[in-house]
Amino acid sequence: MPHQISVFMENRPGKLERVTDLLADQGINIRAITITDSGDFGILKLLVNDPGKACDILTGNGLVAVLKEVVAIRVIDSPGGLRDIGATLTRHRINIDDAYGFVLRSGQSAVFVIQVINPEEVEVILKNEGFSLLGEKDLYQL
Amino acid sequence: MKILDEKIECISSEGMRSLQLERLQRLVEYLTKNSQFYQGKLEETGVAAGDIRELSDLTRLPFTVKADLRDNYPFGMFAVPMREIAEIHASSGTTGNPTVVAYTKKDIELWSMVMARAISIAGGTPDDIVQNAYGYGLFTGGLGVHYGALELGASVVPISSGGTKRQLKLMHDFGSTIITCTPSYALFMAEEAREMGYDPRKSPLKVGILGAEPWSDNLRREIEAAWDMTALDIYGLSEIIGPGVAQECPYKNGLHIFSDVFLPEIIDPVTGRVAEEGESGELIITTLTKEAMPLLRYRTGDIVTISHGTCECGRTLPRISKILGRTDDMLIIRGINVFPSQIESVLLQVEGARPHYQLVVDRIRGLDTLEVQVEVGEELFSDEIKQLQGLKEKIRKEIESVLALVVDVKLVEPKTIARSMGKAKRVIDRRSA
Numbered sequence: 389m390p391h392q393i394s395v396f397m398e399n400r401p402g403k404l405e406r407v408t409d410l411l412a413d414q415g416i417n418i419r420a421i422t423i424t425d426s427g428d429f430g431i432l433k434l435l436v437n438d439p440g441k442a443c444d445i446l447t448g449n450g451l452v453a454v455l456k457e458v459v460a461i462r463v464i465d466s467p468g469g470l471r472d473i474g475a476t477l478t479r480h481r482i483n484i485d486d487a488y489g490f491v492l493r494s495g496q497s498a499v500f501v502i503q504v505i506n507p508e509e510v511e512v513i514l515k516n517e518g519f520s521l522l523g524e525k526d527l528y529q530l
Numbered sequence: 531m532k533i534l535d536e537k538i539e540c541i542s543s544e545g546m547r548s549l550q551l552e553r554l555q556r557l558v559e560y561l562t563k564n565s566q567f568y569q570g571k572l573e574e575t576g577v578a579a580g581d582i583r584e585l586s587d588l589t590r591l592p593f594t595v596k597a598d599l600r601d602n603y604p605f606g607m608f609a610v611p612m613r614e615i616a617e618i619h620a621s622s623g624t625t626g627n628p629t630v631v632a633y634t635k636k637d638i639e640l641w642s643m644v645m646a647r648a649i650s651i652a653g654g655t656p657d658d659i660v661q662n663a664y665g666y667g668l669f670t671g672g673l674g675v676h677y678g679a680l681e682l683g684a685s686v687v688p689i690s691s692g693g694t695k696r697q698l699k700l701m702h703d704f705g706s707t708i709i710t711c712t713p714s715y716a717l718f719m720a721e722e723a724r725e726m727g728y729d730p731r732k733s734p735l736k737v738g739i740l741g742a743e744p745w746s747d748n749l750r751r752e753i754e755a756a757w758d759m760t761a762l763d764i765y766g767l768s769e770i771i772g773p774g775v776a777q778e779c780p781y782k783n784g785l786h787i788f789s790d791v792f793l794p795e796i797i798d799p800v801t802g803r804v805a806e807e808g809e810s811g812e813l814i815i816t817t818l819t820k821e822a823m824p825l826l827r828y829r830t831g832d833i834v835t836i837s838h839g840t841c842e843c844g845r846t847l848p849r850i851s852k853i854l855g856r857t858d859d860m861l862i863i864r865g866i867n868v869f870p871s872q873i874e875s876v877l878l879q880v881e882g883a884r885p886h887y888q889l890v891v892d893r894i895r896g897l898d899t900l901e902v903q904v905e906v907g908e909e910l911f912s913d914e915i916k917q918l919q920g921l922k923e924k925i926r927k928e929i930e931s932v933l934a935l936v937v938d939v940k941l942v943e944p945k946t947i948a949r950s951m952g953k954a955k956r957v958i959d960r961r962s963a
Contacts, residue, residue: 396941396943398943431913431914451943451944452943454908454911486914
C-alpha cells in the first residue's frame with residue numbers, strides 16, 4: 389500500500405524551501421504535494437519516490453513527519469472520471485478524511501489519492517468494484 | 531501509625547505559638563550577642579531584642595537573602611567561633627561564590643531529629659532499610675538523610691547517587707524498603723530496571739522519600755505505578771538545614787513543616803503583604819534554634835501555600851503545598867502573578883509527556899499579552915488539521931482557566947525553542963525592550 393508523508397510546518401517564509409532542500413539533496417523526487425493551512429501552522433503532504441527514506445531525512449533534521457497509508461486510484465482523465473469513484477465511495481459509506489489528485493498523462497490518466505480511516509478495507513472494496521489501484525511501486529515509479 | 535514526637539507534631543496552636551515566640555525572643559537575643567552580621571542588620575532596622583513581644587513582631591525583623599550568604603563568603607554568617615563548628619557544607623557555586631552553611635554539634639542533632647521525624651512521617655520505622663541515594667559530600671541531601679535514619683534507628687545503606695545497576699542489585703539483595711533520591715532518579719532507575727529485565731514493581735521498596743527538585747502529581751503517579759510504592763515529597767534547603775524542613779505524610783495533603791524549629795511565613799514576594807490561608811506566596815523561614823548559622827526571615831524564593839488545619843494523620847504541624855513556582859521566574863502579566871510551572875503542569879496534563887514550551891510576554895497597545903508556544907513532537911502530531919486545532923484549543927482553555935488570564939497558544943516545530951546548556955529558555959519578556 390502506498391505511503392504519504394505528512395509534515396508539521398509552521399506557517400512562515402522559508403519553511404517549504406527547507407523541506408524541499410533536504411529532499412532534493414538526497415535525490416528524493418516529489419510526485420505530489422498539498423499544503424493545508426490553519427493560520428499559524430499547516431500540514432504538508434507529500435508523495436515521493438522513496439517515502440521511508442524521505443521520512444527519515446525529515447525527522448533526522450528535526451522535523452515532525454509521519455508516514456500514512458493512502459489509497460491511490462487510477463482515473464481516466466476525461467469528464468466523469470472521478471464521478472464513478474465518488475458514487476462507489478458513497479454506496480459503501482466511506483468517508484474521506486483528505487484527498488488530492490494529479491494528472492499523469494494529459495487526456496489519458498490521472499491519480500486520485502484518498503486518506504481514509506481503514507485504507508486496507510477500502511482498497512479491497514475498490515478492487516472488487518473494478519477500480520485500478522496503484523501499489524507502492526506503481527506510484528513511485530510513474 | 532506511630533507519631534515519633536507527638537508532643538510537638540500534635541501540639542495545640544496556642545502551644546505552638548508560645549513555643550515559637552519564646553524561641554524567637556531567645557534567637558534575637560542570641561544574634562544580637564553573637565552574630566556580627568545580624569548586629570549590623572538589626573541596628574539598621576532599628577529593632578532590639580526587647581521589641582519582640584508577640585509573634586506578629588516577627589514582621590519587624592529584617593529579611594535575609596541568598597546574596598547575604600554569598601557576600602559574606604566564606605564564614606561571615608557564622609555566629610560561633612570555628613572551634614564550635616562541627617560540619618561545613620557548600621553549594622556548587624556555578625554562578626559566583628558558593629553558598630556556605632555550617633553546623634555545630636547541636637545543629638547536627640537538630641538535623642538528625644527533624645530528618646528522623648521526616649522519615650517517620652513518611653512511614654519509616656526502625657525496621658526499615660533506607661537506601662540513601664542522595665549524593666553524599668558537600669551536598670546536604672546525603673548526610674541529612676543519613677543522620678535522620680540513624681536517629682530513627684533504621685538501617686541505612688549509604689550508597690549515594692549514581693551507579694544504577696549497583697543500586698538495583700543491592701536494593702534487591704538487601705531488601706531495601708525505603709529509597710531516598712530525587713524523583714527523576716527514581717523514574718530513571720525504574721526504566722533501567724526494566725531494561726535489565728527486572729520488574730521494579732516486584733522490588734522490596736514500600737516508600738520513596740523524594741525531593742531536591744520540584745515535581746508534579748503526574749510524576750508521582752508515574753513513579754508510584756512504576757515501583758508499586760508510595761512516593762512522598764520532602765522539602766528542604768541547605769541554608770535552613772538541608773533536607774528535613776517539611777515532609778509529606780501518606781495522606782498527601784501537603785508537606786508538614788517543622789514549625790517548632792523552622793518558623794514559616796508566606797508573603798506576597800512583591801509587596802511583602804502576609805498571604806491569607808491557602809493563598810500562594812513566597813515561603814520565608816526563620817531558624818529558631820540553630821547555633822552556627824541561624825537565619826532571620828530567610829527568603830527561600832519558593833512559592834507555596836500553607837494550611838493550618840489538623841491533618842488526617844493527626845498532626846497539627848502546618849502543611850505547605852508542593853512548590854508552585856520560584857520567585858525568580860515569576861511574571862506579572864496584567865497584574866496577575868504567573869509562574870511558568872503552572873503552564874508546565876497544564877501541558878503535562880494535556881499531553882502526558884514533558885513538553886517543551888516557551889512563554890512570550892509582550893505589550894501591544896499598552897496591554898500585556900502572553901503567548902504560549904508549544905513544540906509539537908511525534909507523540910502530539912496528528913496529520914489532521916482539525917485535531918491539531920482541537921489540541922491547541924484545549925491547551926488554551928486549560929491554561930486560561932488555571933491562570934485566569936487570556937492567552938494565545940501557538941504550535942511550533944520541535945527544537946525551535948532555543949535551548950542553552952540543554953535547558954530551554956522558558957520566558958521571553960519583550961515588554962522592557
